[in-house]
Amino acid sequence: MTGESCAKSNIAGVSFSIHPMSDNFIxxxxxxxxxxxxxxxxxxTDDVTTxxxxxxxxxxxAAKAIFIxxxxxxxxxxxxxxxSLGCPGDSTGDVYMAEDDSPLNAEQVKDIKQYAAAKFSLYPLGGGNYMDIIYEQIEAMKKHVAVSPAHYSTRLEGDVIGIFNGLEQVFKATVEGGSxxxxxxxxxxxNSPSHKGDDPIE
Incomplete structure (x- = not known):
């Protein structure tokens, strides 16, 4: 324990790894x-994640644009x-919170059609009726893409922009709900060879 207090923070972050299955992945x-x-x-970026x-x-x-x-x-x-959004494990350094709320990449990628499959798990920490929050947000995701249950997660299928937009909305709603x-x-x-059937967004 560091002894630091856990103050309210609006700093969001994502730690991700992206893996193109190609020799020229770099x-x-x-x-x-x-x-x-x-x-x-x-x-x-380090040797494990960005x-x-x-x-x-x-x-x-930014993460959506990089993936697309x-x-x-x-x-x-x-x-x-x-x-992740919220304490613990965050700090005020190395962050650009003074920026406005206008996304820089939305217009550039909005017309790129790309089918994808995904799984996500949502964890509202800090108490409360967290299962009710999770079920509510899974239901909300159905407005964006196809949703089905999976072990330890929820499966999504559809346009990758719809997937990312849905993930953003349910994450934001969970934060605003008091988590x-x-x-x-x-x-x-x-582009997985295991995707079956016709691409539903073509």
Whole structure:
């Protein structure tokens, strides 16, 4: 224990790994990052993950753009991420909270059609009727994409923009519902050879 108090924080963050199933994965990852406008978030990459921190709207906007630009290459791309907002485990350093709320990448990627499958788990921490919150947000996700149950998670299928927008909305609603520390884990797969049937968004 550090002895630091856990103050109210609006700093959001995501720690993610993106894996293009290709020999030129480095070029795909770098290209996706270069095509995305990340000027409103703090970004740090190490040998395990990339971490993006800032306002919630910009954290989701930047991660969504990076994934879409990697997936549009047609290569099978896997994305593993943990989103978090709230204390503990956060600090006020290395974050751009003075930015406005206008997402930088939304207009650029809005017309890119990309089918994806995903699984997510939502964790409203800090007490309360957390299962009611989880069930309510899973129901809300159905407005965006196809939803089905899975072991330890909820499965999503559809347009990748709809998936990310749905994830952002349920995360935001959980925070606004009073969760003092909200965590969400996400796995997304695009262009997988195991996707069956016709692409439903074509």
């Amino acid at each position: 070029e795909i990852i770098k290209g996706a990052i270069n095509e995305s406008d990340i000027s409103k978030v703090h970004v740090k 971490t993006i921190r800032g306002k919630l709207v910009h954290v989701f906007d 630009h990697a997936a549009k290459t047609g290569v099978h791309v896997a994305f593993q991420a943990t989103y 003092s520390h909200t965590v969400m884990t996400v796995s997304i797969s695009a």
